[in-house]
Amino acid sequence: MSSFKLLDDGEVREIVASSADKTCNLDCVPTWLLKSNISVVLPYIDEIVNTYLQCGVFPSELKQAIVTPILKNSSLDWNDLNNYRPVSNVNYIGKVIEKAAISQINEHIESNGLDESLQSAYKCKHSTETALLVVKNDIMTAIDENQAVFLVMLDLSAAFDTIDHIILFNRLECDFGIKGTALEWFQSYITDCNFQVCVGDIWENYLETITKLEVKEDADSFMKNNDNHINTEFGCKPYQSPEPPNSVHQLMPGDIKVVGALGDSLTAGFGAKAEYLPGVATQYRGLAASIGGDENLDTVTTLPNILRKYNSKLYGYSTGTGGVDEPNSKFNIAIGGAKAPNMESQAEELVSRISNDQAVDYENDWKFVTIFIGGNDLCQWCGNKENLDPVQYVANIEKSIIILEQMPKTLVNIIGILNVYQVGNITGVTCDIVHQLVCSCGMGDQEKISELKAINKEYQRLLEESITSGKFDKRDDFTAVYQPMFHDTDLPELPDGTVDKSYFAPDCFHFSEKGNIAGAIGIWNNMIQPVGEKDLSWDYEEIRCPNEESPYIYTNVNSKMVRQGKEIAAETHDGSKYGVDFSNMVNRFININECKDCNSDQSSPTLFIILGAVTGTLFLLLIVSLSIVYTRRRKASQSEKLPLVDNRLS
Secondary structure (H helix, E strand, O other), X not given: OOXXXXXXXXXXXXXXXXXXXXXXXXXXXXXXXXXXXXXXXXXXXXHHHHHHHHHOOOOHHHOEEEEEEEEOOOOOOOOOHHHEEEEEEEOHHHHHHHHHHHHHHHHHHHHOOOOOOOOOOOOOXXXXXXXXXXXXXXHHHHHHOOOOOOOOOOOOOOHHHHOOHHHHHHHHHHOOOOOHHHHHHXXXXXXXXXXXXXXXXXXXXXXXXXXXXXXXXXXXXXXXXXXXXXXXXXXXXXXXXXXXXXXXXHOOHHHEEEEEEEEOHHHHOEXXXXXXXXXXXXXXHHHOOOOEOXXXXXXXXXXXXXXXXXXXXXXXXXXXXXXXXXXXXXXXOOOOOOOHHHHXXXXXXXXXXXXXXXXXXXXXXXXXXXXXXXXXXXXXXXXXXXXXXXXXXXXXXXHXXXXXXXXXXXXXXXXXXXXXXXXXXXXXXXXXXXXXXXXXXXXXXXXXXXXXXXXXXXXXXXXXXXXXXXXXXXXXXXXXXXXXXXXXXXXXXXXXXXXXXXXXXXXXXXXXXXXXXXXXXXXHHHHOOOXXXXXXXXXXXXXXXXXXXXXXXXXXXXXXXXXXXXXXXXXXXXXXXXXXXXXXXXXXXXXXXXXXXXXXXXXXXXXXXXXXXXXXXXXXXXXXXXXHHHHHHHHHHHHHHHHHHHHHHO
């Protein structure tokens, strides 16, 4: 036997159907859920099984086991480790591959008469009972023949650990005729394995392999390095207005008092610190890029922790773990699985929480709300194109912004959706299965992916057009700003060109802590860039500092004035010699809009020009009006005299 034969769908389905519903903590989805959706995932399981059997490789991702010590007898001393039986649990997909291989091995052994006739262990229709029956029968037969009987019993402790792998491979090849890729599969299966021991809620890593060989770091492994390799050094000046500004277009980072967020599982922090798939279900809200506030910026990089460098009394960020209704969630309203249609209800909940929180000065505190939504919409778009089309997507977000307009002194921070169509490029056994279950629209042939890409880009384009149109810039104390940091963002790569999975949770879908760090820095850097000049891909190399001349959170309005100032400066080459201070152009523009705050001391050359133009126009209208009145009266006077002339002529 030099290779395994490929299994068809029916054979793989039979293996899955005959397996127990037991689930290991390493499984990406519960076994019962996978089996109940077998018609959806069968093609992928089939491909996984056949690929690894044909290549003679057992995937490294499936060589991990969780060992749970079980006390052999309740009466035994639990302090004596010898009284425990180690029970290993492995990934379900790995067990499917094992069964596919062993079924062919057994068939080869039986068809060639290679099996041991007296073996009872690991043999169909045999057990310890058959072994005892054979021994008893031999003893009774010997006694009947008046023979002396001596029974030698050998019980090897950890018997499998005593097997020499070199001898094993030689026997498989020489005695059982297993060679080629089939033998290579066996060699791959029992080398470089590792396990974790779980005692209650305590986990301990054991990284020495069964073969006593040094474990090599696997680029596809989901074990995350604690060093995130991202520069999070903060060296910015603390910008805060002497007095709280009345205009959102003069808002500095230190002026923000309250933060909130709407979104889905990404904003809820699903799996942010997970090392294995079961941990993805944990909501690490304190690590979420846009709203988390665990510890401080020295240890945890999030947008609120950056803002706390400017205002230590910032309020509303989430901490720790838990669901949306937990007290520590604060103003993080994000819910796993949410889509754009859910933003309206989330906005209502946020307004309610903020307005009813005694720690918030609702009328006077500046509020900063981030909305990041659309991943689930795109992942499910191909199955519900009418309700999840780009126009509906934008309309739903606009509805949520209109609800947030109820709150005074609020800036809504809109994060453009990431490029979901790239999800299929994060490959691996676990990745492919998870993506098929949660983002099937991102999996498939090139034509399907191209269609999703077009919709993805339309989501981004239409939402940016809506937010930058000015429809939410009607009030001085409210606005919405669009951050396009994901428009041109590609999947992060390792030096060898493969996807750097350290940015993602073990499900290859959510962000890891490292991914959230990169996201937080990217959002912040976008916020302090003028509209029209923002980075289109996330820049997380460093935490940038606000412009000292205009240290504001950039909005549609103040960004226009900055651009106008740059254009005039470019035309004159030196704006200062004309008596124009371009660094304060934003302030002068704001003062013009806030007429109630303007006085003669605050007047500027720009203000005099506008007032002069208005006065001149009114004066011109007055002259025109007087001329019209004079002309009409003259005509009327002449018409009254005409009859008198006629009478005299008669």
